[in-house]
Amino acid sequence: MKAAVYYGPNRLEIDDVIEPEPGPGTVKVKVGFNGICGTDLHEYFAGPIFVPTKPHPLTNRQLPLTMGHEFSGTITAVGAGVRGWSEGDRVAVEPIYKCGRCQPCRAGNYNVCQQIGFHGLMSDGGMAEYTVVPADMLHRLPENVSLELGALVEPMSVAYHAAALGEAGAGDTALVFGAGPIGIGLWFALRGRGVEDVFVVEPAATRRQAIEALGAKTLDPTQSDVPAFVSDHTAGAGADAVFDAAGVTPAVRTALACVGSRKPMVSVAIYERPIETPLLNLVLNESRIQGSLCYTAADFEAVIELMAAGIYDTTGWVSRIALNDVVGEGFEALHAGAKMKVLVDPAI
Structure with missing residues (x-):
């Protein structure tokens, strides 16, 4: 499958990589759209900053990685032990890995986990045709919330x-x-x-x-x-x-x-x-x-509820591009101020 793989500053390549399959507790997601955010820009132009150069303590992954932590998609396969999710479910992904042991995690503030990781920064992410994520990252999208809006749930939850x-x-x-x-x-x-x-x-x-x-x-x-x-x-x-x-x-x-x-x-x-x-x-x-840092599951659910109520509108500030155009029409255009928000569509 095609994926945008980050190798270091100013080096993001569209590679053919092995299509992932879900293991226990995870699901495989066909990516609908993946947003490029400011953190991605920092990594591309000045990194690696957050992308680990040695194995991350929670994901055991390091550079090079498939980028992308703002994404939505459709479940295509379910791993062993996963309950409540099925093939065909449309989801937004809350991409936080947390340790569950540090004081912030024990207090319920896992958005400031002392070992925090992100799918697409500390593991292979959503700037690809498919990705595999832990089931506890999933949030169901209502029928009236498009996959395009679903890819915006993550940054809108930050806000x-x-x-x-x-x-x-x-x-x-x-x-x-x-x-x-x-x-x-x-x-x-x-x-x-x-x-x-x-x-x-x-x-x-x-x-x-x-x-x-x-x-x-x-x-x-x-x-x-x-x-x-x-x-x-x-x-x-x-x-x-x-x-x-x-x-x-x-x-x-x-x-x-x-x-x-x-x-x-x-x-x-x-x-x-x-x-x-x-x-x-x-x-x-x-x-x-x-x-203010990141979000919690409650923020994701609140944003999805507001999206279902028609509060959010992408008119005039969101652009859509193909995965093959991610550098020029994505990273370079955003860095130059020519675009405001870019969603990558791996299907085109």
Whole structure:
């Protein structure tokens, strides 16, 4: 079968590899779509970062690996001991490997497992025609949720987890910094959780236009004094929750100037460079910075439920490409900013 195999920086090859078969406790999935995310880009252009160069403690796998951890598909074979799943079931895959023994795992917070692994980063993943996954990674897709949307459950769950940590509700004001895929996901998640007063702060005109077409209210930080706007809009109270999905110093500084008293700035970005954090506003307001990593099964189920209710829309920001085009039309195009979100279709 065909698979996108990662060998190191700037080396991702479409190889013919052995088609996997399920063992005990696992299922074989025919991949419908696989998304390319920011982590994949970091690995391709600057890695290996998370991809292990020696056997991972939970998967025993190392470079080279088939990439892809954001995917959906259809079960084609079921391994011994698997219950509740059958051939033909359509699924989204929650790609976390967890140890089950460390303190976060014992507390139910396996998204911060001390040995965490990901299918498609620490094992062969979904950027292929088929992949084999443990049955406990599976989430059933309702009939009205397409495989295309199903491939977005993973990144949208990253955003949903952050939105939940922000604790904003009906009647609150929220700000999202960055209108990339996670920023868009935050906007969807907040609205799905009943927060109507949401502003997305984004300097790039194309990204503002894309999220505006979905119905979002936006602010251009190069043209507007965002903290002054928020202060006026909230009668001086500040935002009830602020989310950084941009990962750059100007966004963090502006976000911290907008957050209200005893309210959070939730960070769900990857920071490539150290950021100097102005703490005075945090101290004076008793506001806080909250980190957010990945998701849990509850986030996956919440996103799937919202998708079934029609909350999510791929119009204008999601592109689809063939597996053979994954480097040029995928990684290179995303890195250049020519596309926002790319789903790889292994069937074409």
